[in-house]
Amino acid sequence: MTEVHLRDALDTLKSTGVRITPQRHAILEFIIQSMSHPTADDIYKALESKFPSMSVATVYNNLRVFREAGLVKELTYGDSSSRFDFVTNDHYHMICDTCGKIVDFHYPGLDEVEHLASHLTGFEVSYHRMEIYGVCPTCKEHATKVQ
Amino acid sequence: MTEVHLRDALDTLKSTGVRITPQRHAILEFIIQSMSHPTADDIYKALESKFPSMSVATVYNNLRVFREAGLVKELTYGDSSSRFDFVTNDHYHMICDTCGKIVDFHYPGLDEVEHLASHLTGFEVSYHRMEIYGVCPTCKEHATKVQ
DNA sequence: TCTTTGATTATAATTGTTACAATAAGTATA
DNA sequence: TATACTTATTGTAACAATTATAATCAAAGA
Numbered sequence: 001m002t003e004v005h006l007r008d009a010l011d012t013l014k015s016t017g018v019r020i021t022p023q024r025h026a027i028l029e030f031i032i033q034s035m036s037h038p039t040a041d042d043i044y045k046a047l048e049s050k051f052p053s054m055s056v057a058t059v060y061n062n063l064r065v066f067r068e069a070g071l072v073k074e075l076t077y078g079d080s081s082s083r084f085d086f087v088t089n090d091h092y093h094m095i096c097d098t099c100g101k102i103v104d105f106h107y108p109g110l111d112e113v114e115h116l117a118s119h120l121t122g123f124e125v126s127y128h129r130m131e132i133y134g135v136c137p138t139c140k141e142h143a144t145k146v147q
Numbered sequence: 148m149t150e151v152h153l154r155d156a157l158d159t160l161k162s163t164g165v166r167i168t169p170q171r172h173a174i175l176e177f178i179i180q181s182m183s184h185p186t187a188d189d190i191y192k193a194l195e196s197k198f199p200s201m202s203v204a205t206v207y208n209n210l211r212v213f214r215e216a217g218l219v220k221e222l223t224y225g226d227s228s229s230r231f232d233f234v235t236n237d238h239y240h241m242i243c244d245t246c247g248k249i250v251d252f253h254y255p256g257l258d259e260v261e262h263l264a265s266h267l268t269g270f271e272v273s274y275h276r277m278e279i280y281g282v283c284p285t286c287k288e289h290a291t292k293v294q
Numbered sequence: 295t296c297t298t299t300g301a302t303t304a305t306a307a308t309t310g311t312t313a314c315a316a317t318a319a320g321t322a323t324a
Numbered sequence: 325t326a327t328a329c330t331t332a333t334t335g336t337a338a339c340a341a342t343t344a345t346a347a348t349c350a351a352a353g354a
Contacts, residue, residue, distance in 0.1 A: 166350095
């Protein structure tokens with residue numbers, strides 16, 4: 001699964017004339033394989049043993065490249081730093097208010113909401129996003145136990 | 148309408164033991180009366196003629212106070228700074244990718260999505276948010292004209 | 295009036311991100 | 325292979341939004 005995504009992503013990059021450097025390969029691989037929607041700093045820290053001389057600017061540069069190629073989505077929630085998500089299928093995010101964990105939640109796209117919104121406001125709609133907030137099972141259990 | 152909201156908001160603050168200072172009054176009034184979802188800096192700039200000595204820290208401090216009192220919602224989109232929205236009824240936001248304008252879009256809350264999400268992931272859901280992106284009528288027209 | 299608490303101010307510090315210049319690595323062409 | 329040319333990386337400086345801190349000020353209670 002991961003390998004397929006990685007191969008596809010590399011193909012996409014190649015087809016747009018973007019060079020595939022070891023750093024790019026590693027960053028992309030990490031985002032795809034990571035289920036945790038990492039921040040730029042997470043990525044930097046995770047790869048610093050493999051690339052001791054890599055600059056944090058490289059991470060940002062390449063995240064922008066990936067974003068422009070449509071491979072990666074930038075998520076901006078309440079916290080201080082952006083998180084990055086490999087683009088696969090339609091899914092929304094559930095966010096735990098207690099521990100900050102982000103979980104994917106698969107659900108068919110809300111096309112009819114887009115249509116209605118477009119009709120009411122005259123916008124030309126391109127996409128939408130939704131996040132659902134709450135307390136994850138782990139934190140819920142922990143809270144009751146501590147009580 | 149604005150006055151009712153303002154009075155309610157001030158009551159809420161009073162009931163939680165928060166002092167109502169001239170700065171707080173003005174900030175709150177500005178957010179309620181503003182239809183433009185201002186940033187902290189917008190608020191600071193808008194009020195500096197009325198309060199020449201007001202610090203930007205005061206704006207941030209009080210936005211936090213309002214947020215903790217449930218009066219104001221902090222919106223974090225792609226741009227660099229947060230925007231603040233007075234909490235009224237259920238509505239979503241439509242955002243213009245071209246000019247950044249934010250328009251309210253009234254729509255019944257997607258309760259069934261919350262329920263399904265809760266069922267699938269075990270989260271205890273508290274709320275959700277959704278944003279719809281696209282091009283607003285003004286920018287759309289302008290784009291075709293310029294062409 | 296005195297004390298205490300809370301709010302504001304001014305400024306320093308922090309943090310995430312971007313810009314920039316220099317160096318390094320690939321790629322293409324002769 | 326040698327040469328120029330393009331692109332990527334690095335290190336660091338700059339920036340902008342936000343938060344922390346300490347000092348001053350204002351209000352409320354005893």
